[in-house]
Amino acid sequence: MNIVVCIKQVPDTTEIKINPATGTLIREGVPSIMNPDDKGGLEMALRLKDLYGANVTVITMGPPQADAILREAFAMGVDRTILLTDRKFAGADTLATSNALAAALKCLDYDLIITGRQAIDGDTAQVGPQMAEHLDLPQVSYVVDLKYEGRHVIVKKETEDGYQMLEAETPCVLTVLASANQARYMTVSGIMEAFDKEVEIWNVSKINVDEAKLGLAGSPTRVKSSFTKAQKGAGQVYEVDAEEAVGIIISKLQEKYII
């Protein structure tokens, strides 16, 4: 069984600062991590490897520094890593990102493609589903559990008010939540060997893709404006029992004419 997991390097913060002049993210000084949902997806793949001896490949599209999350993936136990990197990918929106990734995936063998549900920086949750469309594969998003049965998978999909059990034919694309599992730690020997292994560097020439669909040129999205949310004022803390608390809440709501 071959599994490809798409992972993204993201800044380690949910409170991303935006440069007010340019409207772009300020990434300097913010440590980078493997996107949490992607780690959940990677763990799911590694569990299939533990169970069935699956071959796990990880791919990321990003700048050369994204090498760090691929080393981490090696130390967690993946077999192969690919860094898709080229200036021509720069400035990609979700469509251009999914075009590039889908083209790279076409060069690989897979029974399952796993992505995170959502990246904590871009936050769109679009890349996985878009890729599935480009590759014309079945897709299930918001996956929290998975049973592999060869020709098909049975997945548990989380919804707002419960979950669904779905069956999908393989190969398919699954987008996974961080809450699906607790990702394993890197092992010490994995860390010792991670830097001796080869991260394959792929550029545009390595994949078969229409360059007009990549990078800024291939991105129909235009940022009209962006802003940092205004800070909420400090709240007031009352340490009281439930009954008194209800009274306080009611009177506050009345003060503000909400009730």
Add this chain to the structure above:
Amino acid sequence: MDFSLTKQEELFLKMIREFAEKEVKPLAADVDEEERFPMETVEKMGKIGLMGIPVPKQYGGQGGTNQIYTMAVEELSRVCATTGVIVSAHTSLCIAPILENGNEEQKMKYIPKLASGEWIGAFGLTEPNAGTDAAMQQTTAVDAGDKWILNGSKIFITNSGYAHVYIIMAMTDKSLGTKGISAFIVEDGMPGFSVGKKEKKMGIRGSATCELIFENCEVPKENLLGNLGKGFGIAMKTLDGGRIGIASQALGIAQGAMDETVKYTKERKQFGKSIASFQNTQFQMADLETKIQAARLLVRSAAYKKDQKLPYSADAAMCKLFAAETAMEVTTKAVQFHGGYGYTREYPVERMMRDAKITEIYEGTSEVQRMVIAGKLFK
């Protein structure tokens, strides 16, 4: 001279800090309060390789360096000194002497299971009448043809009761003094071996410290470790390595107390200002921070020499002496900066101060470290 971390060290720190924060720290207060050996943590550590870091892959180890091993003990001890010493005694006092002195059969039999954490290791040198003066061994081992018969007792043995493998020093020929001491590999369950009373301690209370009893204990002939009469040298060399581990434990405790104190003094307000804003706090904390960093560099340098196979005996003594005294000073002052709250178990610095003290005592008291350092100086 290069003081920067290698890529492996950086990645390791990222992993171990997360592990310590999520898996070890939440148990620390309970492990102390209940005097509970954190077996569940040992299992988790075994899985990710923390029980066999500086062990070659051919013996089922992780192929890591001593440098990375010291970082592991430091980061674990930063949140729980009990967990730190479990790893240190297991690795430095049991795995290391087998790796360094064992024959191929002994290594193949014991190291893989120790390195994976399936078995825990311990080391027994100290006896009721042989503490600092370790040469005064009264435990005897008599050659009985196909086996050794051990009689005597050991006290204060770390990991005992939970360990499966014990490195035990015993007299094989009293007339030869230290040259009559030999080392043995004793397994839990060997006839005549038992674990006695468990100590109630000031600190590292989750760590098991017990008496070991040998009553006509039968040890297979092939379990002599190293040559006959070489036990004292093996023990001293083992302790040289162990001291780097204990120095790392002390360093971790000091760093943990520093972390807590920085956080607390910034939050706590008196006279309308944070405690951290008082110059007394700032100057004292600056001195402590400097000592912690100096201790860390001594540890790094000793571990570097061990990795490079250079002589490191005095370096190990220096890093242990300095790190242990730093840990005691930092934790004592950490309690002071916490005021009355620091004296209660609401805050971890109370535990850290109790934990720090042992680092000045075991694997050679601070006086012994001074003897080792002076010994080199006046050689």
